[in-house]
Amino acid sequence: MSTAEASAGTQRGDIADWLRERVSHAVSEFTAATALVVLFVALTFASPYFLTADNLFNIGAQTAVIAIIATAQTMVIITKGIDLSVGSVAALAGVLGAMTVRDLGFSLLAATAVAIGVGALAGLLNGLLVTAARIPPFIATLGTMSVGRGLVFIITGAVGVYGLPRSFQLLGNGEILGIPFAVVITVLVAVGVAFLLSQTRFGQYTYAMGSNLEAARRSGIRVGRHLTGVYVLAGVLVGLGGMIAASRVNSGQPNYGISLELDVIAAAVIGGASLFGGQGRIVGTIIGAFLIALVRNGAVLLDISIHYQQVIVGLIIWAAVYFDQYRRRRLESRG
Amino acid sequence: MSTAEASAGTQRGDIADWLRERVSHAVSEFTAATALVVLFVALTFASPYFLTADNLFNIGAQTAVIAIIATAQTMVIITKGIDLSVGSVAALAGVLGAMTVRDLGFSLLAATAVAIGVGALAGLLNGLLVTAARIPPFIATLGTMSVGRGLVFIITGAVGVYGLPRSFQLLGNGEILGIPFAVVITVLVAVGVAFLLSQTRFGQYTYAMGSNLEAARRSGIRVGRHLTGVYVLAGVLVGLGGMIAASRVNSGQPNYGISLELDVIAAAVIGGASLFGGQGRIVGTIIGAFLIALVRNGAVLLDISIHYQQVIVGLIIWAAVYFDQYRRRRLESRG
Amino acid sequence: MGTTPTATADTADLPPAGEPPVLEARGIVKRFGHVEALRGADFTVHRGEVVALIGDNGAGKSTLIKTLSGVHPPDEGEILVGGRPVQFSTPVDARRAGVETVYQDLAVADDLSVAANLYLGREILRSGPLGRLGLLDKRAMRQGAAAALDELGVRIPRVTTPIAMLSGGQRQCVAVARAIIWATNVVILDEPTAALGVVQTGRVLDVVRRARDAGMSVVLVSHNMPQVLDIADRVEVLRLGRRAARLRADEVTTDDLVAAMTGSTSTDRDER
Amino acid sequence: MGTTPTATADTADLPPAGEPPVLEARGIVKRFGHVEALRGADFTVHRGEVVALIGDNGAGKSTLIKTLSGVHPPDEGEILVGGRPVQFSTPVDARRAGVETVYQDLAVADDLSVAANLYLGREILRSGPLGRLGLLDKRAMRQGAAAALDELGVRIPRVTTPIAMLSGGQRQCVAVARAIIWATNVVILDEPTAALGVVQTGRVLDVVRRARDAGMSVVLVSHNMPQVLDIADRVEVLRLGRRAARLRADEVTTDDLVAAMTGSTSTDRDER
Amino acid sequence: LLSACGGVEVRDGGGDGASKDASGPLKLAVVPKAVGADYWNTVKAGAECAAQRAGDVTVQWDGVTAETDVEGQVNLIQNFVTKKVDGIVYAATDSSALAPATDQALAAKIPVAMIDSGTSPQPSSVPLFATDNRASATEAAKLLAKELGPGNHDVALVEFQPGSQTNTERVDGFKAGLAQFPNLKLVGQQPSKSDVNEARRVTENILTANPNLKGIFAANEPSVLGAAQAIQAAGKSGKVVIIGWDAAPDEVAGLRSGQISALVVQNPFKMGYFGVDKMVKHLRDKAPLASADTGVTFVTKENIDTAEIKAVLEPSCANPPVQ
Ligand SMILES: Nc1ncnc2c1ncn2[C@@H]1O[C@H](COP(=O)(O)OP(=O)(O)OP(=O)(O)O)[C@@H](O)[C@H]1O
Ligand SMILES: Nc1ncnc2c1ncn2[C@@H]1O[C@H](COP(=O)(O)OP(=O)(O)OP(=O)(O)O)[C@@H](O)[C@H]1O
Ligand SMILES: [Mg+2]
Numbered sequence A, B: 001m002s003t004a005e006a007s008a009g010t011q012r013g014d015i016a017d018w019l020r021e022r023v024s025h026a027v028s029e030f031t032a033a034t035a036l037v038v039l040f041v042a043l044t045f046a047s048p049y050f051l052t053a054d055n056l057f058n059i060g061a062q063t064a065v066i067a068i069i070a071t072a073q074t075m076v077i078i079t080k081g082i083d084l085s086v087g088s089v090a091a092l093a094g095v096l097g098a099m100t101v102r103d104l105g106f107s108l109l110a111a112t113a114v115a116i117g118v119g120a121l122a123g124l125l126n127g128l129l130v131t132a133a134r135i136p137p138f139i140a141t142l143g144t145m146s147v148g149r150g151l152v153f154i155i156t157g158a159v160g161v162y163g164l165p166r167s168f169q170l171l172g173n174g175e176i177l178g179i180p181f182a183v184v185i186t187v188l189v190a191v192g193v194a195f196l197l198s199q200t201r202f203g204q205y206t207y208a209m210g211s212n213l214e215a216a217r218r219s220g221i222r223v224g225r226h227l228t229g230v231y232v233l234a235g236v237l238v239g240l241g242g243m244i245a246a247s248r249v250n251s252g253q254p255n256y257g258i259s260l261e262l263d264v265i266a267a268a269v270i271g272g273a274s275l276f277g278g279q280g281r282i283v284g285t286i287i288g289a290f291l292i293a294l295v296r297n298g299a300v301l302l303d304i305s306i307h308y309q310q311v312i313v314g315l316i317i318w319a320a321v322y323f324d325q326y327r328r329r330r331l332e333s334r335g
Numbered sequence C, D: 001m002g003t004t005p006t007a008t009a010d011t012a013d014l015p016p017a018g019e020p021p022v023l024e025a026r027g028i029v030k031r032f033g034h035v036e037a038l039r040g041a042d043f044t045v046h047r048g049e050v051v052a053l054i055g056d057n058g059a060g061k062s063t064l065i066k067t068l069s070g071v072h073p074p075d076e077g078e079i080l081v082g083g084r085p086v087q088f089s090t091p092v093d094a095r096r097a098g099v100e101t102v103y104q105d106l107a108v109a110d111d112l113s114v115a116a117n118l119y120l121g122r123e124i125l126r127s128g129p130l131g132r133l134g135l136l137d138k139r140a141m142r143q144g145a146a147a148a149l150d151e152l153g154v155r156i157p158r159v160t161t162p163i164a165m166l167s168g169g170q171r172q173c174v175a176v177a178r179a180i181i182w183a184t185n186v187v188i189l190d191e192p193t194a195a196l197g198v199v200q201t202g203r204v205l206d207v208v209r210r211a212r213d214a215g216m217s218v219v220l221v222s223h224n225m226p227q228v229l230d231i232a233d234r235v236e237v238l239r240l241g242r243r244a245a246r247l248r249a250d251e252v253t254t255d256d257l258v259a260a261m262t263g264s265t266s267t268d269r270d271e272r
Numbered sequence E: 001l002l003s004a005c006g007g008v009e010v011r012d013g014g015g016d017g018a019s020k021d022a023s024g025p026l027k028l029a030v031v032p033k034a035v036g037a038d039y040w041n042t043v044k045a046g047a048e049c050a051a052q053r054a055g056d057v058t059v060q061w062d063g064v065t066a067e068t069d070v071e072g073q074v075n076l077i078q079n080f081v082t083k084k085v086d087g088i089v090y091a092a093t094d095s096s097a098l099a100p101a102t103d104q105a106l107a108a109k110i111p112v113a114m115i116d117s118g119t120s121p122q123p124s125s126v127p128l129f130a131t132d133n134r135a136s137a138t139e140a141a142k143l144l145a146k147e148l149g150p151g152n153h154d155v156a157l158v159e160f161q162p163g164s165q166t167n168t169e170r171v172d173g174f175k176a177g178l179a180q181f182p183n184l185k186l187v188g189q190q191p192s193k194s195d196v197n198e199a200r201r202v203t204e205n206i207l208t209a210n211p212n213l214k215g216i217f218a219a220n221e222p223s224v225l226g227a228a229q230a231i232q233a234a235g236k237s238g239k240v241v242i243i244g245w246d247a248a249p250d251e252v253a254g255l256r257s258g259q260i261s262a263l264v265v266q267n268p269f270k271m272g273y274f275g276v277d278k279m280v281k282h283l284r285d286k287a288p289l290a291s292a293d294t295g296v297t298f299v300t301k302e303n304i305d306t307a308e309i310k311a312v313l314e315p316s317c318a319n320p321p322v323q
């Protein structure tokens, strides 16, 4: 019997299928991961300071916020959407979280809840603009970006929120068993969202809507509700990220996150997400986020000025995606 | 004979077709145009300074660069692409143009040629990255954005290019028959590109590639060459825009154009372009650019703080696109 | 030719007299911009019958079907299920009423696997608390998908292949299999065998017959007149957005059908 | 069943003996990832003949056609035009050699009008210097498009309608009309009548006949066996990515064709 | 140390920056608020001048691209700590946000000196070489009042980046100064986002809305340049008084030509110079680090050609404006 014939539902076929699926996914993250490993090894040799516990923890903590928000962005991108408002919303969440502590004297936990709530509300707004008002995501979230930043400034009077107790830093600068708290949160978020996307109905619908919204609708998926849900969940993560960022700098920064959207979208796309929807995985995104962070870290360790750094970041973004595309093409056409 | 039957090739049918095409296009620009007119009238009543020749010329000159670069962006968006590098490339072109005059003592004309050449080269790079290296446009131009900005800083040493002769200002501040020179250039560019897109084979291919790249390829269009051509032409306009911007402030500014891409993409999308390709027209883009400019102008005239301004810009972007979508839906489903 | 078919040639009896039709459309009007795709279309399906809906290209068949399945809410007219008027404003409503549809444009999600597409919107969840959290039982779906496709006799590399990689006929098989798995009341098939091979076409027609025998109603859109006469109990003809004729399949010939579709029913029947 | 068809049943004579085939494929292999769509496929068309390419769903017909028209360069094997080996690495190359194709997935640009799609890649330019600047003669294209569609008997709201708004059959008509307008040497039609109405199907077959009579060669992919036997001079059967049989259309029956497609040629011919 | 939740601790530098022995070559990180303005390049020149004079000192100059990128600067300082440079000299984009970063450096036994803008709290071992933005901006308001003379006047403010600390200090200081002059009315306040084109645009629009505008305070280099160009383009050169900040070449040219009435000029060269110089002395000679005011100069057409001002405006390592 030929391999082109369906090997229907046998136990063995199942496992083989599963394996093949794993492998083909791994391959699509392969290039970004390779780039990451290559860079890692290169930096280890190039700088004696690179491969130190302190530095690795620093990189982890520095990348935590980007990675969390990039995870949120990936979910949105999979639905064929885009969220330009992440920077503004993170700033709004961070500032309001900080004000909760400073002005109301609430605990860090309450502040985090407020920040997450702010993110969720912003996500709900984005979701409703996209689904109920049928405004394309780019424009809907561009508006939220502008409105959100305006609100941050109006609320704070364009002055940062200072004078926070030291306990406020726990989320961003704390450690648990010697591992930065922010890193732990990032891992939990990434694993949780990856699981959600790959193993649950919610994830299935997310990919389906991004792949063919009309098909999803005709299949009886309540696309309005689900799409809004994706934006809300993304908002929750952005709020959390904003809070961690505020905690890291022990203040609410009204200017936080300007052009953050480009970084997180880049991380997602380097990791294999397609802006035309239906494709993208969290592992890839996390790899993408760390790739960018590593370049920045390495540049400082190697005494490369910010200007050359920008050039190098650009080159690496090109290279990572080029090889990924090349690999996929080869895989598709040659086997 | 029923209207559902083809009214083949008669002279009358032709004119009717043409009329219908015009009307349906006009409608799609209708909302943005309506918003523009409403805002215009409102501002005329709200501020005595609004409807003055000086102010209108100011708005024209202020919007010229945005409008020219938004025109370039629209071409790229029609091909299902996006150009994030416009800000960096405009800065690079302006800085190199200014250095041509300052350091080589060349004329303004030569400087403009240099700026345009820089833009064309950047466009060629973008085009080759997208077509030959098959890097998705978002990533290709994100890289160019980063590399371009790095180059600007490296070339200038992060210092603005000052000490230019007054003649350098001609392009940005000169007038011709009392009309700002920049406005005249903008009109020429807009009309030229609109004509190119709607009346020529080049334009036809641009829409076709954005609508279905594979169909275009199978139809025998040399998509690599044409797509690259679109990016190069866009780069030329971005270079020109960067030169006008430099001329307006009589210096080459390494920081010019940060987040310019968002403004010009917003202008294009407000004007009816779709980020999923195949749709978009220059008239709409120009209207979109002026809509944004008018909001900003009005906000200052009415002494609205930047904070509220951002909120208002966001609301107007939402509203313009919402009504446009609403109108189109109604038109499609109700007739 | 060109005369508006006001009086429809009504030669078909309502099969199970008395019982209201399972699904009925009355005077449906649907406009797209300046194009009037449906201009007062009527349509009826009774329990346990196979009705063929035929008509020229652009007659409005697919549009009618989309109003019956909740994709396009009609501009005018009403839809009745079991005699009671209903509002199908989304496909969910139609599915609730037990109406399952294969669309001409298939409506599959290219990036999703064959199995995921088959179960889209009706995923099998794990049993127990994990299932309540929305956890998918991917294995069960893979097995179910393989079995369903086997029944249609189509060879597909693997059920985990993304739909984008399938041949035209393989894609159509997936869409047909999906509707067949879930149908409970009415199955609407819009040109389901257009891209299918001979064997697969035969299998689909077998499935249609079995569905009818199990008491379901089937609406079949097809341009293949021999196929229509072979499988259908009744034929409804759509022309220029209106019902032009209702015919019993065992009383007519291919030529009659063509005449009805092209609008030469009574006058120039033997033109071709 | 399941035996690899090494020796193909070669019952067809080469019609104009001596003259090399207009288009020939030898030992084409094409892989997509782990799927081997073509495994050494051969195919031949001679001047002035209509060859039907048939096979089960997923047999590799569309893939073979895409290698013949330059869409997918083959991984192995060679393509010959008029006896000389050629490299079709892009569709432009194939078109240069006079090979015009209607793809199963149509490959039309949804946002463009019917007229623009018909002339895509071959726009009519204004005469004179304006034309040399690339200025389109939109009126000429509208008229040409309306005439071409008229010939196929399809009703289309207007030739300025975007393709996205057409019915399935209307879209297919546009794709067929496009290939027919431009064909000079070989026309390849991948299931061109799958979505067409009875009248339109008849017109397309007429056009095919006229093309043959004018000396062109036509390759027709179809799952409609009566249609194949009606129009084709010769039939080539593809099975599991290889040529399984070459048959003269006037010497075989539908059952023979089905047997060849399903791989029961010699042993269990009368299974069905 | 903080132990709010069990097992979770805030990472923190406790100890004082008792520096290591460093008689050999020194590597210092010097970090501006952002790269890309004339002002910070002058700081760089000062730092490099001090390094060159001290001998065997390398300066690693790196910064974020926008003053608003506070987190980016925190990361940068952290990365320098990781790299174990011998000392860090930097200007905090945000006083509160960078305090933990300074602590981390000190905990790693890397001494820190602040230039231009300090942190809050500022550890006692960390000196600050800076001018007082707030007081200088108040002084700018007084200069503006003096230029305009008696009578009621409309004035406007072109700020640069709302929400950044320097911006807030200058705006607050200017407004505090204005409060002393009831005859001056603030009729417009718009930001330039540190972009000359944007500064020109908002100034043009402010001029349109306020035909009677008599004075403008522009709070940094790009704001001044854009404002001056808008006024020139409107044909109001000389009719609208501009008080500017910083001293980029075109600003000085504008001052000479009368477009700009006065410039508030800090001494960025001195900041960079002091930062590196004192740091090197601290590392090599164990000299204690002590804060110093680097001073501010009000440059007008009258005093522009004095030697003292010249040294500030055109600093060079041959003749450093550091006394
Ligand atoms: N782009 C692709 N990527 C991966 N696999 C593909 C691709 N195109 C075709 N295939 C596989 O190659 C095989 C042959 O496909 P092809 O489209 O040539 O079949 P076909 O004979 O045209 O079938 P049909 O009659 O259904 O149109 C199928 O198994 C299909 O899954
Ligand atoms: N979304 C749409 N927008 C505009 N016009 C449409 C749309 N859908 C269908 N039409 C028009 O409505 C008419 C009927 O289309 P429909 O798809 O219902 O035809 P059909 O009978 O299914 O034809 P076919 O046999 O070709 O599938 C056509 O003229 C088509 O152009
Ligand atoms: Mg149809």
Ligand SMILES: [Mg+2]
Pocket: C167, C168, C169, D061, D062, D063, D104, D190
């Ligand atoms: Mg096929």
